[in-house]
Amino acid sequence: MLDVRQLSVNYREVRGLDRISFHIEPGQLVGIIGPNGAGKSTLIKAMLGLIPAASGAVHYCNCPLHQQLQKVAYIPQRSQIDWDFPITVWNVVLMARTRHLGWFRRPGAAAKEIVKAALERVEMYSLRHRRIGELSGGQQQRVFLARALAQQAEIFLLDEPFTGVDAKTERIMLEVFAQLKREGKILLISSHDWGGALNQLDRLLLINRGLIADGSPDRVMTPENLCRAYGTNLQNSLQPDWDNTLFC
Template sequence: MLEVQHLAVNYRGVLGLDDVSFAIKPGQLVGIIGPNGAGKSTMLKAMLGLIPADHGVVRYCTCPLHQQLEKVAYVPQRSQIDWDYPISVWNVVMMARTRQLGWFRSPGRAAQEIVKAALERVEMWHLKHRRIGELSGGQQQRVFLARALAQQADLFLFDEPFTGVDKKTEAIILEIFGELRSQGKILLVSSHDWGQTLMELDRLLLLNQRLIADGTPQQVMTPENLHQAYGKPLQSPLHHDLETTFFC
């Protein structure tokens, strides 16, 4: 189980996250929603120790998460990645295995087969020698999804994986999320626009610095909760046109 207890973050006196607590069991796909600046990315980074937390504890299987990061696959927002770096699709995904083997050991046949399988699963094998910066936004996201798969982690954290991707990539991502969930993995995914995919989630965390609601999509996506999160009355997409985008 993944446990987050009383997590709080401040940026030079500015509140980023306020006393957030929740727990996720294996085999759950959990979405994080909220307005821009709500602390979604901040929470994921603080959980991994990428930014300092003021206080709070994050545990996986009763042990501190930062002590077992080899069990975590993290895919950051695309805006945080240097797409001009001259690296091939194959080498991006192989980095997942290099981290497991150690930087000074050459990957063997087993590692190469894992990377190949990951690239084939996201339908990017035919572009394995292409530089990452030459790909479309959806293709780039699929490459980093392949890297997460090649890591063979137990816990998957995705920050805005649907931003700037095409429908084919979105469908592949959702299929893989379902496969990982069926394998008993934990998935925590932030997004500002879930659209019609809301009902595919086991749970939602509605965030705006603090945790406003935690439950099934039906329990969380109420007009009252949305008003608290966004500061204005909003129609729940569960009771309105699902193609209406308001998470912005």
């Protein structure tokens, strides 16, 4: 079980994340939603130790998560990736095996087979020799999902993976997430626009610095909870493909 306990983050004198607690069982897909600046990315980064926590702890199987990062696959927001770096699709995914092989060992047949299978799973093997900067936004996101798959991780943390992707990529990603659930993986995914993908989630975390609601999407996405999260800007913040009956 992935267990987050009373996690808080401070930015100088401002509380960016306030005592958030939840747990995720193996085989669950959990989404994070909230307004801009709510702390969605902060939560994921603090869980990984990429930014310091003011208080709280994150454990996996009763051990600190930061001591088990080899079991975690993380896909950051697109804005944090240098898409101009001269590297091929194949080598981006092959880098996932570096942690297992070490920097000075050449990848063998087994590592190459893992990379090939990951690229085939996201329908990107035919473009394996293409430079990453030459791909569309959706194709780039699929490459980084393949990289996460090649890590053979137990926990998948994805920050805004649906931003700027096409319908094909969204379909492939959701199919991969469903398969990972069947394999008993833990998935925590942030998004500002879940749209029709809401029904794929086992649980949804609604946050705005603190945890406002945690449960099935239909129990979380109520007018009362959304008003607490989005405040007076609720109507301007809602995505047009959300079910309007929620807000009557």
